[in-house]
Amino acid sequence: MKRKPTWLLAMSIGLLLLPMADARQKPQFPEELVKLMEEVQERFKPLQDAARFSKAKFETDAKHEELAQHATRMAELMKQTTKFAPEKDLPDKPKKEWNETCENSAKYALELAAAARKKDYSAYRKAFKSMDAACTRCHDVFR
Ligand code: HEC
Numbered sequence: 001m002k003r004k005p006t007w008l009l010a011m012s013i014g015l016l017l018l019p020m021a022d023a024r025q026k027p028q029f030p031e032e033l034v035k036l037m038e039e040v041q042e043r044f045k046p047l048q049d050a051a052r053f054s055k056a057k058f059e060t061d062a063k064h065e066e067l068a069q070h071a072t073r074m075a076e077l078m079k080q081t082t083k084f085a086p087e088k089d090l091p092d093k094p095k096k097e098w099n100e101t102c103e104n105s106a107k108y109a110l111e112l113a114a115a116a117r118k119k120d121y122s123a124y125r126k127a128f129k130s131m132d133a134a135c136t137r138c139h140d141v142f143r
Contacts, residue, residue: 027143033084040077043070044135047112051128058121067124071113074131078106086142097141105134 047070050062085098108131115123 030084033081036077036080036084040074040081043074043077046070047074047128048132050116051125055121058124059119062116062119064116064119067116068113071109071116075106075109075113078102078109081105093142098138101134101138101141105131105138108134 047067050058050067053062079102082099082102085095086093089095108127111127112124112131115127
């Protein structure tokens with residue numbers, strides 16, 4: 001009797017498992033969340049630029065009202081992000097963490113908006129740093 005080459009069998013199994021391994025490494029997120037994060041990214045950019053200004057440049061050149069609007073919208077986007085909490089409550093990816101990072105980034109985004117309107121450089125930088133930490137925290141845990 002002719003034996004089937006083992007390598008062929010091994011290769012077929014490998015090919016079958018490959019997409020599964022890939023899916024496990026990269027968590028899939030709903031299209032709506034990906035779109036949401038794209039707007040988040042657009043709003044984030046000018047807010048970050050302004051946080052890197054010198055005090056004098058921030059006070060004179062920053063477009064405070066525009067920054068306030070980006071930050072207010074950011075808070076809204078962060079509230080919307082809450083809806084996409086993972087269905088499974090896993091020990092290393094707890095739902096609570098998702099909700100808390102959304103709430104925190106929304107809260108600091110509102111503080112950022114207020115600081116921009118007051119043209120308060122140190123409050124602006126402080127709120128930006130706290131907001132950014134909340135963004136990073138969620139990415140570290142869930143992405
Ligand atoms: C509650 C969790 C959570 C919070 C809070 C959060 N994000 Fe995200 N973010 C995600 C997830 C999940 C993805 C991956 C989705 C995807 O593939 O785009 C993502 C993707 C992104 C991307 C796309 C990156 C890429 O690979 O192209 C950017 C930019 C981004 N987030 C910025 C931010 C900023 C800025 C904040 C804070 C203002 C923030 N995020 C807050 C969960 C979060």
